[in-house]
Amino acid sequence: MSTQNTQASHLWTITSDALDIPRSLYDRAAARHRAVGEWLCRPASSVAAYRPNVRPQGSFRFGTVIRPINPDAEYDLDHVVLFDGLNTSAMSQMALKELLGAELREYARVHGMKPPTEHHRCWRLHYRDEVAFHLDSLPCVPAKAGVQEALIRSGVEQPYALRAVAITDRRRPGYVAPISEWLTSNPRGFARWFESRAALGRDPLLLERIRAGAVEDVPPYDWRTPLQRSIQLLKRHRDMMFADSADLAPISMIITNLAAHAYRGEVDLADALAGIVARMGQFVQPLCPRVPNPTHPQEDYADKWSRDALLEQNFWLWYTQVQHDVESLSGPLTRIEPRTLQERFGVTLTAEEAARLAPRAPAIVSSRAVSGNAGAAAVVPQVIRDAPRPWGA
């Protein structure tokens, strides 16, 4: 590892460490997730006969959770409740949703919680521990064999394709009908695919365990690969840039998907982040689906882009900015201004950390201002021979 990488890796490691959630919160969230699973599987449960299989999903599953920039903001946990003993012909989407809803209402009542709120595809349980978070619970049943075969024919590897599920969506016309075409998705296949990408930079034994399916729980707190850390950094940069307009920000699944595609197994964090940031834009497809789920190519994480061009434009603006910021902070002679790091990643360095990151060579390389600071560097003045003339007052 070069000196440049050593310094940049220190910087990104310190920054991503600061974005990590506290271990206590992680343990608490994992316990909450497991408690719901145990509740649904208890003998008296009305859904136990349908063999509910509860799997974590989203950033907790991927190990890419970050602290929100607003300390009062809620953490967002997701899990998938797969009813192995049911299929799409057994009942309507609404009946399945209600089945889970009834159990979650009872769970909330027994535990003195607010009743769960219904969303288009899931139920949301609200927790008020030392830190507020909510748990989105997505009911689903295994997808029809035909769907899985179609996925395999379209190039999805069999282990991923077999994880496809049928989900409920109350916006769909056939939501209440006993027999209808269900929406299909593959969150479990994506999670497995993501873990295989994250494991590229790790030891072969772990890789083998993931392939063998031995790991499928909330991933251990210490399981942090350069891919996961890079995604944490990208998500925080996104949060900072869109602090005042969160509805325009690129969604986490787009960032996670593109970064996982772009990751090539670099072991050093600075190499991984630089490579991901340089390549991830290439994985946006020119035609729909623009950012497909690799384990369910018809599912487009960027489906809203076709309805609102501003969302896509903001993705590219963010991508241009984060490319610049990562590159400018990773230089071998860059003096890390604490204010710059605070502005871009919302992380404050301690004096000790700042000293550790001091460049080995003097002075700032940048020829102009940094973050509004005029900069002390000597610059050759730009020669201005002519200029448009403004009107006199």
Place this chain on the structure above:
Amino acid sequence: MTDGPRVVPRALAAPDEWGLADVLRQHPGLRLRPRSADVIVLAGAVRCCADGAGGVVDEVYAVELWIPSDYPHSVPLVFETGGRIPRSFHHLASGALCLGSPTTLRLVLDEYRTIGGFIDAVVLPYLYGHACHVRSGVMPFGELEHGAAGLERDLRRVFGMPHRADVLRLLHLAGLRRRHANKYPCPCGSGVRLGRCHHLQVNALRRRVGRRWWRQQTDALLRQRTLEKRQ
């Protein structure tokens, strides 16, 4: 889950045809803002370290650049947000900086199609002018006279016409087709037809920005003259 294939305009997928990444490198104090309207906003600090007719200056200004979607066909608006430049110093009614005459800016954008080019050719010289004016009370590159007179002087300069040239006639001919315009007397007052006088300048500028632009400028000059007569 999708509505089928759809071709996305390249311009939306690649904002960097304007060279935004280069701007961020050259002006690290500027940052892109999330886009919520029909403009892309670059905001932050610009260091103006320049040398020209007013000597060397090295100043930092806080600015916002509002770049329209149809850039470089439309001129960005530039605002100074640090309170260093008073409203009495070359501002438009909107509060944006008055960077130059519409025709001069249009020609600059035609030459420098990137945002970095616009900053170097227009924004930095304006800030340089302000810094020199604060120091010595003089605008290093001069300024246009107020109203129609300033507009006419600027157009004569752009076309390389003498002071006696009839600017309205000049704009009228620039707004006509070349073969048609060349048959009329040259607006410079030489008495010779345009086709044997200043045709190279007029034809070149007609090609660069199109006849429509010059017809619009004719209307703008007439409006300004009418306004001044009423006052």
